[in-house]
Amino acid sequence: MAVRRVFVERRQGFDAVAARLLDDIRGFLQVPSVSAVRRFYRFDVEGFGEADFARAVCHVLSDPPIDATFDALPLPEGPHRLLAVESLPGQYDERADLTAQCLQLMAPGERPAVACADVYLFEGALSEAEFSRIRAHLINPVECREAAA
Numbered sequence: 001m002a003v004r005r006v007f008v009e010r011r012q013g014f015d016a017v018a019a020r021l022l023d024d025i026r027g028f029l030q031v032p033s034v035s036a037v038r039r040f041y042r043f044d045v046e047g048f049g050e051a052d053f054a055r056a057v058c059h060v061l062s063d064p065p066i067d068a069t070f071d072a073l074p075l076p077e078g079p080h081r082l083l084a085v086e087s088l089p090g091q092y093d094e095r096a097d098l099t100a101q102c103l104q105l106m107a108p109g110e111r112p113a114v115a116c117a118d119v120y121l122f123e124g125a126l127s128e129a130e131f132s133r134i135r136a137h138l139i140n141p142v143e144c145r146e147a148a149a
Contacts, residue, residue: 086147
């Protein structure tokens with residue numbers, strides 16, 4: 001079966017984590033060139049049928065009143081940078097494990113394989129040094145690594 005991917009983002013007003021991260025970037029890291037931060041959860045699901053996956057997007061992977069879902073990242077027109085962060089191989093990923101359990105309950109059968117990542121979209125003209133500071137702030141090398149967005 002194919003790997004199906006979905007991006008889930010909290011709607012404006014419910015995106016407290018992204019708002020706090022923007023405050024940290026501007027205040028603690030002293031990077032004023034970031035005008036906005038958007039945070040997406042990326043779910044890659046393998047071993048799950050297309051119809052079941054469509055149902056899972058609305059019932060397991062997101063909460064429709066407060067989340068928006070996308071098949072591809074909605075990239076802005078202006079300057080921006082992407083950073084995806086995933087657990088290291090062998091490191092327990094609670095979100096992926098719980099998601100796989102819920103999907104298995106939803107459609108009994110073989111347990112699907114689930115991989116998760118946090119994808120951050122930073123709007124603004126960031127220098128390489130500024131982006132490196134943000135990357136170092138978000139990636140704890142003991143438990144996670146940068147992933148392909």
